[in-house]
Amino acid sequence: MAQTTETQIGPSAIAPPASTTTNKLPTPTPQLHHLEKNNDDDELAFDDLPPFPQNVPTAPLLRLNLNRLLQGSPQEIENLWKACRDIGFFYLDLRDGQARKRDSFQEQDDDDDEAVVPTQLDGNGLLEDAAQLFSLGEKVFRLPTEEKQEYDFKDRGSYFGYKGLGAGVIDSKGTKDRNEFYNVSKDDVLGIGDPLPAPAVLKQGDSRKLLESYIRRSHAVVSLILSLLNGKLGLPTGTLENLHRLDAVSGDQVRWVRSPPQVMNDRQMSLGEHTDFGSITILFNRLGGLQVLPPGSEEWCYVKPLKGHCIVNLGDAMVKFTAGILRSNIHRVVSPPLGQEHMTRMSLVYFARPEDEVVLKALEESEVVRTKREDQRREGRDDEEITAKDWILRRALGRRVGGNYAASGGTEAGRSKQF
Numbered sequence: 001m002a003q004t005t006e007t008q009i010g011p012s013a014i015a016p017p018a019s020t021t022t023n024k025l026p027t028p029t030p031q032l033h034h035l036e037k038n039n040d041d042d043e044l045a046f047d048d049l050p051p052f053p054q055n056v057p058t059a060p061l062l063r064l065n066l067n068r069l070l071q072g073s074p075q076e077i078e079n080l081w082k083a084c085r086d087i088g089f090f091y092l093d094l095r096d097g098q099a100r101k102r103d104s105f106q107e108q109d110d111d112d113d114e115a116v117v118p119t120q121l122d123g124n125g126l127l128e129d130a131a132q133l134f135s136l137g138e139k140v141f142r143l144p145t146e147e148k149q150e151y152d153f154k155d156r157g158s159y160f161g162y163k164g165l166g167a168g169v170i171d172s173k174g175t176k177d178r179n180e181f182y183n184v185s186k187d188d189v190l191g192i193g194d195p196l197p198a199p200a201v202l203k204q205g206d207s208r209k210l211l212e213s214y215i216r217r218s219h220a221v222v223s224l225i226l227s228l229l230n231g232k233l234g235l236p237t238g239t240l241e242n243l244h245r246l247d248a249v250s251g252d253q254v255r256w257v258r259s260p261p262q263v264m265n266d267r268q269m270s271l272g273e274h275t276d277f278g279s280i281t282i283l284f285n286r287l288g289g290l291q292v293l294p295p296g297s298e299e300w301c302y303v304k305p306l307k308g309h310c311i312v313n314l315g316d317a318m319v320k321f322t323a324g325i326l327r328s329n330i331h332r333v334v335s336p337p338l339g340q341e342h343m344t345r346m347s348l349v350y351f352a353r354p355e356d357e358v359v360l361k362a363l364e365e366s367e368v369v370r371t372k373r374e375d376q377r378r379e380g381r382d383d384e385e386i387t388a389k390d391w392i393l394r395r396a397l398g399r400r401v402g403g404n405y406a407a408s409g410g411t412e413a414g415r416s417k418q419f
């Protein structure tokens with residue numbers, strides 16, 4: 001089936017200088033004035049890991065709460081809207097976030113009593129799945145390199161499966177990355193299409209069940225966010241969710257990223273500067289290393305991992321759907337900060353992407369989007385219309401060693417020094 005013969009190697013990177021900061025002072029970022037500094041709350045530290053240091057620049061991301069979003073808190077929805085417009089990154093506190101009754105983003109049926117409706121939206125459940133998947137990821141990466149290599153499907157034109165250390169590039173010079181990926185297709189796990197070959201540890205029933213649960217729960221969080229953004233954009237009910245149906249063929253995937261420690265005088269980005277290709281990314285970090293370049297700033301800032309939270313960021317599809325009203329921000333992965341730099345770093349990601357056949361273009365049923373797009377047309381600004389499938393393939397495979405790097409850029413053009 002089409003969706004299982006194409007794969008994704010992840011968005012590797014691009015690499016500006018290896019330093020984590022530049023010498024220049026950050027320029028003012030007025031559009032971020034509302035963002036609060038996060039409290040250095042010990043409760044949110046990972047006790048089994050060396051602490052994230054106090055003295056590195058950290059991104060002032062908003063901390064949103066899944067429960068409050070679920071309850072439809074106007075303040076929380078406003079914060080979501082601001083975060084998605086200003087920087088396209090936020091923390092989401094998943095603790096205790098659970099849908100207890102039918103929510104607008106869920107499928108309706110005829111029975112409309114107030115009883116608890118079985119739902120996949122379960123913040124604590126998602127945190128538990130993520131914790132178990134960190135262990136499963138370790139098992140996958142512990143396999144012999146030759147075995148893992150059997151699951152690199154790049155030559156079949158697919159970005160799912162394994163990408164070895166240094167098999168992606170982080171810049172236009174072809175500098176090799178310093179991470180491994182393992183990408184699992186949503187459609188494979190949900191039985192939409194033919195399964196891809198995979199190591200036994202991932203084929204086991206328990207692993208498949210865990211992956212399925214994680215996919216369903218991540219997708220439910222994504223659907224909630226999409227439905228709230230749909231409302232703020234004034235789109236007809238269900239527009240964004242209907243471009244991201246769980247049971248439709250799409251490039252959605254789970255990814256583990258593993259970066260071994262780097263030696264002191266030879267450090268570089270492990271995953272280069274990029275924007276995500278799809279719609280919404282749900283990311284679990286434990287060690288530092290992820291950095292974002294806040295709008296208007298020249299200083300890369302670490303995103304401090306917080307226990308009980310995921311990091312959510314928007315990808316390029318949301319930029320295209322909204323003619324740039326929403327933002328997909330550039331980010332990269334470097335060595336963990338001082339005190340953590342000797343540790344192997346692993347992260348876990350769920351990438352939600354539009355269904356394969358969806359054309360990435362402005363959703364002009366929204367008045368704000370239409371107005372913005374009309375202004376752009378008057379300025380002569382073209383926007384390439386391309387299906388999600390082609391967009392993601394081009395971006396993903398372009399960043400493999402030997403790929404067409406120059407064609408792999410996203411909506412960061414003009415923001416990244418790389419394009």
Ligand SMILES: O=C(O)CCC(=O)C(=O)O
Nearest residue numbers: 010011257285290333347
């Ligand atoms: O490892 C991380 O924290 C981020 C990974 C990432 O940005 C990606 O895989 O697109």
Ligand SMILES: [Fe+2]
Nearest residue numbers: 011275276331
């Ligand atoms: Fe990313």
